[in-house]
Amino acid sequence: MRNQVFAPLALGAGLLLLWEGYVRLAHIPALLLPPPSAVFAFLGQNGGTFYRNAAVTLSELLIGFAGGVVIGLALGVLMHTWRGFRTAAYPWLVATQMVPIPAVAPILVLWWGFTLAPKAATVALMCFFPVAVSTVDGLGAVNPEMLRLLRSFGARAWTVMRMAALPSALPRIFSGIRVAMALSVVGAVVGEWVGANQGLGYLMLHYENRGETAGLFATVMVLAVVGILLFFLVGGLETLVLPWRRYAKETV
């Protein structure tokens, strides 16, 4: 556990040192690539700005993520239980992922303006797909012997779903949710790029336009930290919800 915290920190610190050394020795202009020391200094001076804008992005991201996960789960369960729907809908669900999000986002802004809604919708649009796919796969992967056993006990379809299919699918569903979490950060930023006056995505554009490269890098760093924390938060939630996974040698 300690190693899992220190190893990435050590690697990160090493890379920052290389970056700092390269910029200084090669005399790279700060406008092109500021040294990490400058980026951290910028972070320190503008802590309040980053905090406020990160809060905005975080709320868009979490609302969109929650919506995307719920929609993904519902679609997954529906596709699992209703074959006809699955056959009809699967290609179209894939199609939604082929449409570039930057092309869709402006339309959402057109509909809902500079509000939270288009950003949350962009996030949800990216999030629901991995969750839906992993739910369908997970529910379908339940051991058929287990289903037969429950049927021999006289279990009805819903009982089988609740007692066997859903719990056995949860590890896969969580993999989908982790992917969705990572995507949601990108979703929120893209949503803000198209039309926003606050948030980390907006901040990136703001610093870019003003030629404040250190600010741009600082924003990316804050985004990365938010993303990493959220990703591992989902992992922690998974161990909390699935305590048995530590002992499970087999899949059911």
Add this chain to the structure above:
Amino acid sequence: MTAPALRARGLTRVYQDGSRRMPAVSPTDLDIPEGKFVTIVGPSACGKSTLLNMFCGLDRPDGGSIETPALGPGGLLGRVGYMPQSDLLMPWRDVTGNAAVGLECLGMAPAAAHQRAAAHMKQFGLEGFEHAYPGQLSGGMRQRVAMLRTFLCGRKINLLDEPFGKLDAMTRTAMQAWLLDYWQENACTILFVTHDIDEALFLSDEVHLMSPRPGRIVLSLPVDLPRPRRYGEVVTSVAFNRLKAQLLDQLGKVA
């Protein structure tokens, strides 16, 4: 002669593999007397499991009939106890939760089902492991949880499909003795399936030998060894070995 708990007449099952017809069970007649321990013994893939699947209602026969006078009219699903070859424990449920699965399927509230299961932990040698997950248990314990799950349903007829097949020899002997104790304390009918002739003779009142695929019963043997039986004494006795010779002899003719 006790009335049969389960009576099969002319039972057949044919699997369709593409265009090929694969007969799994040839016309089979079988009477399982109430309260008896009856075993079907036969080589691997001879249709023993198929027979059990039909008896518990999971699989439909292609011909013949199954009557269960002990149960009265109605379907078989959910009314005949069934324990498959693999323990099929749910890794996300602890021991108590797994044992309660059968009761919950029958519609009992989870809390009540867990309570019922918890009350049997000592009897099934699971005391102290109530909240362990299946991944933490030995093979013998897993099998006892699976058996508790089936027996908790309190069915008059219980079908056990090679329940000890995956256990090592010593654990298996202990589990056999334990099962006999349990059966003698709790009057129920057991139909047991195995490919181990020693196991069949040691446990049963009657042994039916099945031929290789398509399975049919080629020899039915009453086992009148006195009870209670002690493994060491029984399997070394002359009467036991005479029965064993009969079964092996017949098996040699059909295999």
